[in-house]
Amino acid sequence: MSHQTVIAGMTPPSRAVRALKGLVLAALCAVVVVPFLGVVATSLAPRKQVVEAGGFVLWPSSVSLDAYEAIFSGGVVSRALVVSLGITVAGTAVALASTITLAYALSRPGSFGSRPMLMIVLASLLFGPGLIPSYLLVQSLGLLDSYWSLVLPVAVNGFNVVVMRSFFMELPQELLDSARIDGAGEMQILLRVVLPLSKAVTAVVGLFYMVGFWNSFFSALLYINDTGKWPLQLVLRTYVVNNTALGTDQISASEALPPQQSIQMAILVVSIVPILLVYPFLQRHFAKGMLTGAVKG
Structure with missing residues (x-):
């Protein structure tokens, strides 16, 4: 007998399917998290970095509270x-x-x-x-x-x-x-x-x-x-x-x-x-x- 408990009519997903699900989930999380981090980083980034980056910074080189x-x-x-x-x-x-x-x-x-x-x-x-x-x-x-x-x-x-x-x-x-x-x-x-x-x-x-x-x-x-x-x-x-x-x-x-x-x-x-x-x-x-x-x- 198999040591895995399988629900009737269902088979466990393969590793490739699980990996694909993980990649899709990671991509969806990135779509949500990256813009939010960019908003916070741009608000804290120094003037020079914001200007050089064209107005959107993903990671500030230093923290500046001038905008606040x-x-x-x-x-x-x-x-x-x-x-x-x-x-x-x-x-x-x-x-x-x-x-x-x-x-x-x-x-x-x-x-x-x-x-x-x-x-x-x-x-x-x-x-x-x-x-x-x-x-x-x-x-x-x-x-x-x-x-x-x-x-x-x-x-x-x-x-x-x-x-x-x-x-x-x-x-x-x-x-x-x-x-x-x-x-x-x-x-x-x-x-x-x-x-x-x-x-x-x-x-x-x-x-x-x-x-x-x-x-x-x-x-x-x-x-x-x-x-x-x-x-x-x-x-x-x-x-x-x-x-x-x-x-x-x-x-x-x-x-x-x-x-x-x-x-x-x-x-x-x-x-x-x-x-x-x-x-x-x-x-x-x-x-x-x-x-x-x-x-x-």
């Missing part, structure tokens, strides 16, 4: 970073509260208006509101040039509501009934029973909202006219895409500025780092949360 000093010296990037952090934190909190309460209400059988509301949520996945109607609604509510215009229109996402509703429906009904027998109301059941059992899906949905708020720039481009209220992503887009200055008070002598590519990459690194710092704390919940509802026993 330049983008933070005028206060534009610092203010935009604070704005983005505030919008992300407040927006994620509002969105999670709205999504959790709506999903829980839709998951309870016999809830008033649950069926029509569920149809509305599903319809939002198929039909968008449109750019002009959205702008007119925000304008009619007096939210133009307000940070709430970046939060309230996207506070509830239909896909996230469906994901959380599916998870809530799979919770043991006996557990909820026992809480009701003990005199707990629906809000107490949600806060003390349902949410402690829903950490994985809550972390995943919260990460979706967090990344969405952090990376959003189009809403700010539409609704925020005051440049002092611009989030970091809009500042990044304005500088990189439109190639315009970050602020007239930044540095008066243009020759003192680091190369344009270094400043662009430095802003890009600043916009990426916060998400990279948060993701490891939520990563352990990610796989479990994404598989929620995929398998039923």
